[in-house]
Amino acid sequence: MVEAERRLLANAVLDVRNQRFILLSESCIPLYNFSTIYTYLMNSKKSHIEAYDLAGPVGRGRYSHHMLPHVKLSQWRKGSQWFEMDRSLAVEVVSDQHYFPLFQRFCVKSCYGDEHYLPTFVSIKYWWKNTNRSITWVDWSKGTGPHPGYFQRPHISPQLLKNLRNNRTCQYNGETTTTCSLFARKFLPGTLTRLLRFAPSVMKFN
Numbered sequence: 790m791v792e793a794e795r796r797l798l799a800n801a802v803l804d805v806r807n808q809r810f811i812l813l814s815e816s817c818i819p820l821y822n823f824s825t826i827y828t829y830l831m832n833s834k835k836s837h838i839e840a841y842d843l844a845g846p847v848g849r850g851r852y853s854h855h856m857l858p859h860v861k862l863s864q865w866r867k868g869s870q871w872f873e874m875d876r877s878l879a880v881e882v883v884s885d886q887h888y889f890p891l892f893q894r895f896c897v898k899s900c901y902g903d904e905h906y907l908p909t910f911v912s913i914k915y916w917w918k919n920t921n922r923s924i925t926w927v928d929w930s931k932g933t934g935p936h937p938g939y940f941q942r943p944h945i946s947p948q949l950l951k952n953l954r955n956n957r958t959c960q961y962n963g964e965t966t967t968t969c970s971l972f973a974r975k976f977l978p979g980t981l982t983r984l985l986r987f988a989p990s991v992m993k994f995n
Contacts, residue, residue: 790903791892794870799883802876809833811873816939816975817925818984820954822993826971834962836878839868839923840908851905853895860891860909868908871925871972878911878918885910920960926953926970939975945983950991 794812801807809830819826842865843849852865874882888910896902911919928938940949959969976984988994 790870790901791889791906794903794907795883795889798879802879802883808876809873810876810879811924811972812871813925813972814871814974816977817871817972818974818976820926820950820971820973820992821968825993829961829968829971830873832962833875835920836872836874836911836918837920837922837924838872838874838907838911840866840912840919840921841868843867851896851900853900855895856891859888860913864909864913865905866908866912867904868921869923869925869927870903870907871923871974872907873924875918878915881915882907882910888913922959922969924969924971926956926973927975937975939977940980941977942979942983945976945980945987947987947991950987954991 797812798810801810811830821829842863848867849862849865851867852860852862854862889906892902892906896905912921930938953970953973955967957969958965958967960966961968
């Protein structure tokens with residue numbers, strides 16, 4: 790999974806016009822129109838990769854002491870695989886020949902590299918470039934096990950979309966804002982017709 794993400798980044802970096810890089814799933818939707826998202830990301834002074842220290846079996850419990858001395862337990866991080874980063878950080882990720890091989894060898898079986906490699910790598914090497922948050926909203930309150938909650942057609946309403954756009958506060962370039970999530974998931978294919986109906990009025994799509 791991580792190797793595939795790095796290959797995607799490597800190909801995107803080849804185009805010098807690309808300055809920001811976003812990984813989304815097929816079940817993600819934008820919560821704002823293109824110009825709003827573009828302006829938000831191009832003006833952002835940092836990248837957005839969720840990274841946090843989590844005790845327990847799905848956090849620190851996945852750490853392998855074979856990664857010492859390069860990665861210590863105190864440096865081990867977890868986060869969403871859905872990332873956004875600027876060009877300078879993307880180049881560092883695809884160029885990494887030190888930490889990635891460690892994860893290939895020792896983050897195996899119950900350790901999921903897509904949840905740990907980027908959060909750990911960025912937190913160790915480039916922590917000042919990162920906001921430690923994701924710009925993709927996910928509902929874990931209704932999920933089952935490792936899977937988040939999902940939305941079907943009856944769930945979609947203008948109020949839902951408005952709530953997703955303003956459901957928390959965060960820091961953006963040193964200022965507090967309610968524009969934190971630019972995307973959201975998981976939306977099943979059957980939601981498309983209702984999303985298209987409400988998008989012009991709520992998200993200002995045209």
